[in-house]
Amino acid sequence: MKSLLKTFATASVVALAATATVAQDWTPPGPIKMMVAFRAGGGADTHARLIAEELEKRHGWQIIPEEVAGRGGLNMAIALKDAPADGTVIGMAVSTVFTYVMEASPSAGLSLDDYTPLATTAAFQMGVVADASRGWKTIDDAFSAAQDGEQLSFGVAGPQLADMAYLLGEANGVDFNIVSLRGGRAVLDAITAGDVDMGFVAGIQGKGVAAGDLVNLASAISEPLDQSPDAPLLLDRGLEFPSNGRFIFAAPAGIPDEARQAISDAIIAVVSDPETEAGALVDRAFGGPATASGVELDAFMQDDLVSSRALLEAASQ
Amino acid sequence: MSLSRDQKIGAFFLLFAVLLVFVWVPLDVDSGYTVQVRRQVSVGDAFAPTIAGVFVLIGGLFLLVFGGTRDEPQEPIDFLALRFAGLLFAVYVLSFMMMLFVGPIAVLVSNLLTGMEQEYRLLRDAAPWKYLGFAVGCTFAITSTISLLEGRFSLRAVLIGLCAVLAMIAIYDLPFDDLLLPPNGDV
């Protein structure tokens, strides 16, 4: 799977490089402000900063990262929307900010059309995780525990995962107590501390699972998890919506085509190169690059928008 | 009946708490004390601010009711000092306003002189432009404050202001690529 992704990534870089003659000539008219929708110091933020450093090294652009965290990425999106669309302001967030989060908060008055997606860099190994001491092997053990009358709590970070947990419970006749926590790290902490019985965690469970302290009960993405290939897919347990968020770089709508292509190509080239620090981080923490740009990325975002609307619709019934 | 100072403080915060709980929170918070999402009742956004209001309310009420029983002499409020403090705050507000405008105005003037079409936003990380606003605002603030405190204007105050500017540039700007001095993060 990993090598497949890499091949794909390399292929897309080669393909883009062939058509990128105009883009190569593009240079930003000034320093680039990179707004990062995550708290400084975390894996996501480090990933953005390392990409910025490598871009500076390779292209001589000047990039100034800035933390604009809060409200699931919406704060960054609001700041990005009205920024100058000349390639000097870009933002980094989870792709679902532009789909699910914006659809779920119509009062914010934002939509995917206000932005130009540039490139995705990495996907998440989102699993349903429980502490090994529970003795559960798969999600089915949790379901039977619930059916035996145990009240189970389910930790989630953000309303989209809460919707998914709710629908998962509904499809399997379980009424989870859904506990909303601030970020994946907090969910993992709550699982370890026994505050919640299980929760959605997107990759940082790796070491705990390897050590045998945690168990991936199920995969919440559309394929098996790299680390626990035997864990069942939630898609096979009645939940129609996979978690398919990725790290994404975006610009305001109306950015010139050559700027879009130049920045996208540059970012993808950096994360696809395991020799760079950014590439090494993506390999280690996020199971390898998951890149997309241009038309392919537009299609990915449109699909996610449709799926997000359906998820909201289903969860509000 | 005249109220003691503590009673007045109590009355003020009592009123504040009542306004907070019955006006501000209902008008400026989207959800109620509890909300029903996904068939589960959970705590809404109005709950915690109301708790905050209750703390203020109890404290204010207690001060109002019992705050007058203290006979201990209270130091009178020094209104001259209050006004001086207001002046100091005004200096700092003004100095940061200057930081916002000096750079762009300098670019405008330079454009008029040279006929170029430069934009401060794109020059915000290029010397000397990036230092202009900070240097002017910072020197102004430090010079004025020293002068106010000493009751006279002196060249020494200006020099100290300039030295402080250089020191802060040396701490925050020179060693780090990604740190921005005021006002360069806002443009």
Added chain:
Amino acid sequence: MGALDYIWMGILAVLQGPEFFSILGVGVSVTIVMVALGFLLGVAVGATPGLGGPIAMAISLPILVSIFGFTPDALLPVMGFLIGIMKGATIGGAVPAILFNTPGTPDAYLTTLDGYPMTENGEARKALRVAHFSSVTGDTFSDVVLIVCAPFLALLVESYLDLPEKAALLILSLSFIAAAVGGSPAKGLISTGLGLLAAYIGTGEDFYPRLTGGSEALQSGLPLVSVILGALIIGSVIYEMTTYWRERGRAERAQRQQKRQGQGLSFALIRKLLPYIGRSAVAGTIIGALPGIGSTLAATIGYALGRARYAKTKHPDDPEFGQGAPEGVASTEAANSSVSGANLIPVLSLGIPGNAAAVFLILAAESIGGFTPGPSVFKFTTDQVNPELVIAFGLFTCMFLANFLNWTVGGVIMRSMGVMTRIPKQILLPCVLMLTLTAIYVQETAMAAVWITLAFGVMGYLMRVFGISPLPFMVAFILGGRLEETLRQAFSATGSDPWFLLNNPIAAAFMGLAALTVIIALRQDRRSSFSERKA
């Protein structure tokens, strides 16, 4: 592979790491150098009002990670540097508190209460010596407890405290602080309420940022540094400035003369201080081991314990607490310093940070990889080496290395920061104010943060004028977000049970204590004011 083997390997990992330079053929490992550099930086930033350990860590972490890369070899140098900052800032924070009445860190606020009066009495160097001695004693004690207890204690604490108990414990801490700090419990309650309110502006679960009136600048909530530095530092600097200005004309304005005699730490004084340091160190260590309750509460409790003992045992000629008693400085410093070691108990054994410094250690571990703070760290595997356990003992070694520096040269470095007393106040204060505002801007890169800081500066100034302590405000502001989250989570996790705070024994006991603390404090306040009136 026994426990002793692991300890030895951890020590060797620090001492024999990649060589940085060698003296007379003896290699000095890069980790040792990084601990020392971090310690120096820590003292300097701790002593600089407006800076502080967390800010220094936040800025240096990305730089360190870029320098050392993402290999397990990077863990000890980077985390050693952060530990150095943490320890250095703890003693450094007392310097501005004692010399300028401007606490560099929230914990140092209580140090100002006796430290600054000592400076005014011409005993600045003595105050700094007391602070250093108490701080380093408390810190070392706490580290020993950490190493002995980490595998056991935190697991025990955590297994008894579930979400409802944690929420109740937070309420108990807030009630205690409101009632106990700042003389008047009614004003303490007001201060606490305002702090909670500030924590709730612009935060919350809804997509509409509550209580912001639609303002974009407030939508991500009030920046932590703006509110805390505004209310504490800006407010007090402006207050100092007005005081200076009012007294400028008066001839009797005392030039602070350093007394020639009695600035050292005599054994008699150390003997007198030790009971205070001991109590505070124990209290601070216990509080530090509870996740999420920081050194501010420890300092508060340490100070309260010290004051209670002092009232009973003090000599009639000795200064009161709050008027320059060395015991006050010792109680506070020992308590807040002894939090830092114990705070790593839940971090290392459960991965749950208890304070900002711990957060940065976790972030460092996470961005570098190869070390996940959590239960898996303390697995004493015998058949094969558990590399994380080696790192854990390596970290302990770094802590003792930093302690060694602290005992030997820490005092000298710390007192050398006292050179700042020579700078005239009317020059120093404006520069401190500007440095603080610039530091906040550099952190937040938004003018809005500066305006918010100035606004809270006005509030902090007025609170001082009207005799309302800003400490409960600050603690409530820091704990507010966590309190609301824990309440929400506990409510959800118990299946929306409205009585979740009362229907399990531990939570109910905490809640009962909380109510009792406030009621007793209010009644006592009333009684004392009645008796004053009769007298």
